[in-house]
Each structure stands twice: as C-alpha cells, then as structure tokens.
Amino acid sequence: MDSRRILNKKIPDSTVRRLSHYLRSLEGFEGEGGTVSSEELAARGQTTAAQVRKDLSHFGSFGKRGLGYRVEELRERLGTILGVDRTWRVALVGAGRIGLALFEYPALRSRGYECVAIFDSDLEKVGCLWGDLPIRGPEEFESTLSELDVELVILAIPAAGAQDMAARAVEVGVKGILNFAPIRLNLPPAVSVEDVNLVMELEALSFSITQKEQEG
Amino acid sequence: MDSRRILNKKIPDSTVRRLSHYLRSLEGFEGEGGTVSSEELAARGQTTAAQVRKDLSHFGSFGKRGLGYRVEELRERLGTILGVDRTWRVALVGAGRIGLALFEYPALRSRGYECVAIFDSDLEKVGCLWGDLPIRGPEEFESTLSELDVELVILAIPAAGAQDMAARAVEVGVKGILNFAPIRLNLPPAVSVEDVNLVMELEALSFSITQKEQEG
Numbered sequence: 001m002d003s004r005r006i007l008n009k010k011i012p013d014s015t016v017r018r019l020s021h022y023l024r025s026l027e028g029f030e031g032e033g034g035t036v037s038s039e040e041l042a043a044r045g046q047t048t049a050a051q052v053r054k055d056l057s058h059f060g061s062f063g064k065r066g067l068g069y070r071v072e073e074l075r076e077r078l079g080t081i082l083g084v085d086r087t088w089r090v091a092l093v094g095a096g097r098i099g100l101a102l103f104e105y106p107a108l109r110s111r112g113y114e115c116v117a118i119f120d121s122d123l124e125k126v127g128c129l130w131g132d133l134p135i136r137g138p139e140e141f142e143s144t145l146s147e148l149d150v151e152l153v154i155l156a157i158p159a160a161g162a163q164d165m166a167a168r169a170v171e172v173g174v175k176g177i178l179n180f181a182p183i184r185l186n187l188p189p190a191v192s193v194e195d196v197n198l199v200m201e202l203e204a205l206s207f208s209i210t211q212k213e214q215e216g
Numbered sequence: 217m218d219s220r221r222i223l224n225k226k227i228p229d230s231t232v233r234r235l236s237h238y239l240r241s242l243e244g245f246e247g248e249g250g251t252v253s254s255e256e257l258a259a260r261g262q263t264t265a266a267q268v269r270k271d272l273s274h275f276g277s278f279g280k281r282g283l284g285y286r287v288e289e290l291r292e293r294l295g296t297i298l299g300v301d302r303t304w305r306v307a308l309v310g311a312g313r314i315g316l317a318l319f320e321y322p323a324l325r326s327r328g329y330e331c332v333a334i335f336d337s338d339l340e341k342v343g344c345l346w347g348d349l350p351i352r353g354p355e356e357f358e359s360t361l362s363e364l365d366v367e368l369v370i371l372a373i374p375a376a377g378a379q380d381m382a383a384r385a386v387e388v389g390v391k392g393i394l395n396f397a398p399i400r401l402n403l404p405p406a407v408s409v410e411d412v413n414l415v416m417e418l419e420a421l422s423f424s425i426t427q428k429e430q431e432g
Contacts, residue, residue, distance in 0.1 A: 084422060
C-alpha cells in the first residue's frame with residue numbers, strides 16, 4: 001500500500017510527534033539491517049506497542065505480525081510520511097538571539113531544513129553575514145522568497161510585526177510557518193503553522209505542577 | 217466556586233494552551249474595568265464561544281449568562297489556575313545559544329519565571345557572569361538547587377547529558393522541567409515535563425504540508 005495515498009482524516013498532532021520519535025529511534029538502528037518490533041519502538045518512544053501499531057496503521061500496512069518491521073523500510077516510509085525525504089528551503093525572519101540559536105542548530109540542516117535567506121528590519125544588521133548568507137532588509141522579502149523558492153518561514157520576531165510578515169510570506173507562496181512570535185497568526189487554512197511559545201510552555205508546566213499539588 | 221478545588225480529571229493540553237491565550241487577551245483589556253464576552257475571547261483566541269465556555273467550565277463557574285465575564289476577576293482566576301499568580305524559581309542548565317536566548321527573553325521574568333542559577337559543564341564558561349549570575353559547574357548542581365529552592369529547570373543541553381541532569385534535579389525536589397534536549401526524559405510521573413523539540417516542530421510542519429499537497 002502506498003504511504004503517500006490521499007488521507008481524508010486528520011491525523012492527531014500527538015501521533016505526528018510519536019512518528020518523529022519512532023523515526024529518531026530507527027535512526028539509532030540504522031545499518032544493522034534487521035527488524036524492530038512494535039514493543040521495541042514503544043519502549044524507546046515511551047508508549048505502548050498497541051499505540052505504535054495504531055499510529056502506523058493510519059498510513060497503510062507495515063510489517064508482518066510476529067516478524068516486526070524491517071528497520072530500513074520503516075525508516076524510509078516514515079521519512080516519506082513526515083516529508084523529510086527531501087530538502088525544505090527555509091527563510092529565517094528575525095536575526096536576534098533566538099534566530100541565531102536556530103540558525104546554528106546543527107540538527108536543522110542535517111534533517112533537510114536548509115536556511116537560504118535571513119531577514120531583519122534592523123538597519124545595523126542588514127548586510128551583515130551569517131555564514132555565507134547576508135541579512136536582508138524587509139524590502140527584499142517578497143522578491144527573495146520568490147527567487148529562492150522558499151517554502152518554509154521561521155518567524156523569530158516580536159509579536160508586533162509577525163502577522164504582517166506571515167501574510168506577506170503566504171502571499172508569495174510560502175506553505176508553512178514556524179512561529180516563535182507570541183501571537184496567533186491569522187492565515188488561510190491551506191497554510192500550515194506550528195507555534196513555539198516559550199511562555200505558554202512554562203505556563204503549561206506551572207499549571208501541571210499546581211494541579212498536582214492540589215491533588216496531592 | 218473555588219477555582220483551586222481538587223480536579224480529578226485530566227485537563228487536555230489544548231485547553232491549557234487556550235487558557236494561556238485567554239489570559240494574554242485579558243491582559244490587553246486590563247485597566248478598562250469592564251466585561252468581556254465569550255465571543256470576544258473566542259475571536260482573539262481563534263476559537264468558538266462554545267469552546268471558551270467549555271474550557272472555563274473545567275474550573276467552576278465564571279461569569280453570568282448574557283453579562284459576560286468581569287475582566288479583572290477572570291484574569292485573576294486564570295492566573296491562579298495557570299499558576300502564574302506567584303514567582304517560580306528557575307535554574308537554567310546549559311549556557312549555550314539557546315540558553316542565552318531564553319535567559320534574555322524578557323517575557324519570562326515578567327511572567328514570574330525568575331532565573332536564579334545557571335549551569336554549564338564547559339570549564340571555560342564556569343565562573344563567567346550572565347547579568348549578576350555566575351555560571352556554575354555541575355558539581356554544584358544539587359547543592360545550589362537545594363539552597364536556592366529551585367522548582368523548575370530549563371534543560372538546554374544536548375541529548376547526551378539530559379537524562380542524567382533531569383534525574384539529578386528531580387532527586388533534590390525539582391517539580392517541573394522544560395526540556396529542549398531532543399530526547400524523551402524518563403522521570404517519575406509526579407514530575408511535570410514539557411518538551412520543546414525544534415526538529416519535531418519542523419517535521420510537524422513538513423508532515424502537514426505534505427498531507428495537504430496529497431489532498432489537493
């Protein structure tokens with residue numbers, strides 16, 4: 001069965017996260033050429049074997065009962081499903097500290113996310129080089145994204161300018177946005193958005209701790 | 217009804233995220249002293265009025281039908297529910313680029329997350345000051361966490377050392393961990409963990425784009 005078949009159902013976010021974990025686990029197995037059981041994948045992903053089988057069943061049939069999954073085949077198919085069997089051309093908007101941390105994060109390039117352009121509105125930064133890439137001003141935004149066929153934008157700017165830059169990116173064909181700005185972007189449903197909001201992560205932690213204290 | 221009452225049911229993560237959004241929206245209203253309807257909160261949080269009412273109903277009764285919510289009261293109660301009506305003492309583990317971006321992120325302190333200690337295993341960094349705080353070596357980890365009553369740890373280190381540092385933190389009473397290391401931490405269920413994994417966020421984006429391309 002083709003794991004690229006059209007899916008009519010929404011795959012839960014939690015399933016997608018676990019697929020990423022399974023793929024990481026399988027990379028640890030690479031080169032051994034053997035098989036892996038749903039129990040082994042479950043143990044590494046801190047879930048259950050039944051959950052592993054259910055997660056994978058969204059995408060067709062994998063493996064054989066009692067024989068497990070062929071590591072190399074499952075790794076390739078998970079790569080295809082997650083869209084990491086190819087290179088994604090990424091623009092970074094915001095050359096501040098978070099932008100720099102992302103730019104220098106080695107796992108991004110090794111996973112196929114290639115930063116091809118950097119933008120900042122600060123005139124003192126425009127023209128500086130990060131590696132081989134010049135920091136460009138916002139007036140070059142649309143033309144650069146088009147010329148370089150950028151598909152993903154990482155928004156690492158304050159809330160104030162984020163909606164505007166996101167809308168401009170979508171206008172020239174950007175399909176996905178990783179948003180570090182602490183606002184909810186209002187974009188057409190065809191655009192994929194993932195929010196990373198550090199305050200909300202900390203609030204989720206303090207919520208959880210507060211709840212547990214009350215229960216205890 | 218007391219919003220600090222003991223809850224026996226698990227509140228979905230998505231609800232907690234929306235509570236953070238509602239709180240942000242209400243902060244924009246602060247000082248006006250008026251009321252806000254579930255429709256207004258829904259519009260700002262990009263959800264529905266019914267969802268707002270459902271989310272808030274987990275925590276007792278708020279507002280009056282037809283009159284909306286008193287802004288100041290709802291803001292205070294959301295702050296209590298999310299555990300942000302107090303200060304949290306935080307230690308940062310990892311004085312690299314991500315650590316520095318977090319340390320200098322102004323929203324953290326303004327929300328009550330106060331960094332009181334920084335650790336790094338790099339001897340060239342140990343002893344340097346970030347603001348008023350010295351970077352400490354791992355041999356001071358447990359004693360410092362205990363002395364300073366640290367409750368939350370931000371782990372901004374590579375995968376290799378993360379499980380060990382997390383377990384050491386839990387051993388001396390840390391209740392929550394914001395984990396940037398790309399591994400799943402294996403900790404007692406009483407400890408709250410939130411993972412921020414940038415590769416997984418990007419994979420969720422490329423998954424979503426790939427799915428939409430197949431559907432289109």
